[in-house]
Amino acid sequence: MHKNQSNQVNNISVDVAIIGAGPSGAIAASLLNQLGKHVVVLEKQYFPRFSIGESLLPCCMQFIEQAGMLEAVNQAGFQFKDGAAFRHQDRYTTFDFTDKFTPGPGTTFQVQRGKFDKLLADTAIQQGVEIRYGHSVKQINLTDSPLLTVSNELDEIYQVQAKFVLDASGFGRVLPRLLNLEKPSNLPLRSAIFTHIEDNINDPNFDRNKILISVHPEHKDIWYWLIPFSDNRSSIGVVGEPHLLANLEGNLEQQLMTIVHQEPGLKQLLVNAKVIQDCATLQGYSANVSTLATDKFALLGNAGEFLDPVFSSGVTIAMQSATMAVNSLVKQLNGATINWQTEYAEPLMKGVNTFRTFVQAWYDGRFQDVIFYQQANPAIKQMICSILAGYAWDQNNPFVAESERRLNTIVELCKEPNDA
Template sequence: MPASSSTPETLTDIDVAIIGAGPSGCIAASLLHQQGKRVIVIEKLHFPRFSIGESLLPCCMQWLEEANMLDAVNQAGFQFKNGAAFRYKEQYTDFDFSDKFTPGPGATFQVERADFDKLLADTAAEQGVDIRYGETVTTVDLIGKPRLTVTDANGEAYLIEAEYLLDASGFGRVLPKLLELEKPSTLANRSAIFTHIQDNIGKKEVDDRPFDRNKILISVHPQNRDIWYWLIPLSPDRCSLGVVGEPHLMGNSDLDLEVILMDMVNQEPGLKTLLADAEILRECAELKGYSANVSTLATDKFALLGNAGEFLDPVFSSGVTIAMQSASMATKCVVRQLNGEKIDWQSEYAKPLMRGVDTFRTYVEAWYDGRFQDVIFYDAPDNKIKQMVCSILAGYAWDEANPLVAESEKRLNLIVELCR
């Protein structure tokens, strides 16, 4: 008998269904497509759409190259980035990503994510990937083959039956919510307030030092080192601006976000000078309680990529790097499983991925308790140690040849003792 007209259509010729068309989803889709796998990407929003996470790390460049997307990114005209600068009171230090311990790219870009994410998605689509925008995953069934219920842009439901699922939904965290995988983060509850500005910095200087537009600037609050600011150049006259701290440290929560943000900016003398003539270009936004964790990263039916699995903190711009790294690692396992191999997802994906995530976690926690800030701002650094630190700041958190990766907590504490 023919199916009832009320029976949802079922797509059954899919190897891998990917939830989310951000960087991890598009890179995963591209890598799988290159291997001849049938992929479909379900994206809730329409691109371009605003997102934070605008300061890429050099490590990202190798994953873009692996996905055959690097040429498109290089030609897009994004703001060049060659390092990171840190300022606390009158102390200033910077890191040149070309002078690092780990081999690999030493420069990258700072990007408006609306444009960057659309570029990656368009490039994946040009390669032949099927991306469906304005569609929402509403249920997941893991009995038998993984099955998703999807509501399309017209409000009509259909089903996808795939051999495997990848969740690249970022802060949407689709599978963790539907499968009740979420668990509290070990990190403190912090908030970020942010916007884009016409910075009008021109030739302004702080401490006789011009603003370096080729680096992200991380500034620390002069009275409370738990509060920090990002200033990310996106073009010759535009920046992303944000402040991060625990909510009770961010002033009167009843005030308008723009008022709170600019009041916090004016509490840091260097930023106050640089941004004296700045104009806000977009409505300020707030991200609360962003740190997240899960009980399970992967099984033989699904894997979580990037922020869908765990998000630490924006302080070292690790989010997109972890997203791309997870996409590369997971797709290699998926291809092998689809080709008939038995994959131990815990030992072959979750643990290797978490080694780098836990390295970032060491330095995020040490940033907020002051240990890593003491290392960053130490006025007579050993060049070899600075190169090792620079590798981590450049995203090479999986390079276990680096002692600050292989034994991150132990080695960090030894350096902290020397600095103090």
């Protein structure tokens, strides 16, 4: 039975209150619990619940291992993943994540997030973490030590006194809303339409071990994801600026399949596909905040900033932020004075901004030129492959240390044969 004390409305006192039981919340809770800290996780929903962000990056695996969850994930039967494939018209290329510049895991999984997130949370519970499902944070007072006002599913109110709060609420963005931290993203507004399908793919050349990113044949800033799972199912989605998707007719499923069939490769691959889940849409998902952390709270993952799904960086940023925040938080709980800006926010943003460089360059076409370049230098491809594998914090990688300058240099080199 879950530690879901819906009938307990007594006020409690903990070392750390974590808002949200998704990947960043579960990882942070596990790590803190290992170190003997008293943690409570407050999760508004009940698991399993649907979420996008289904193609993990290999970098995630080291955080899963640190949290003592690797065996559970390895045995869960998720789809093995070893890279990414990209296609635009007749151009097709792959990145093998084991052939990368940065040390660390080179393979991972493609997962239905409902099952995956519940597995991480269940494993944390088995380790001794308390997760309260159906509990929502309604208010927070930071005058002294953080005081959270919480409501359970019976609308009963109680308070949690904590020494620190970690916001792992993802797109719920609880603290940014309650503390007025919301800030517009510098990325253009985009929309996504997505669903799950029985893919029934019978093409022998299709590699289920890789996410397939396809570019619309006419609009380079419209792209599709196809994420194969292990049970003849896949996640399919399309992303574009709203005006590019606005004139599609019919319901969401008809709109999605209409634009999917505009990409000949996908149309052929999915000729026998059947939609098995209601289509959903996500609009204006890119987000930012004015403050990532203080000596009383820290924002993890999407609660702080979400860029774009194109390189599947969301779960990696979530887990990276959880690990970095815990490292600083434990020092603070043990009596040290922490500068959260220099010890957490700035180091975290170095990797986030590396991803941002490549996201922006994807949409303006520069990075697409690099990805599809046929005479790629193997060493440079390994460096770029490391970033695509999630290792965006490796300062030894020139494409991390100077992401914009290095990328622009390689963009020019990739253009030269075409200009000659």
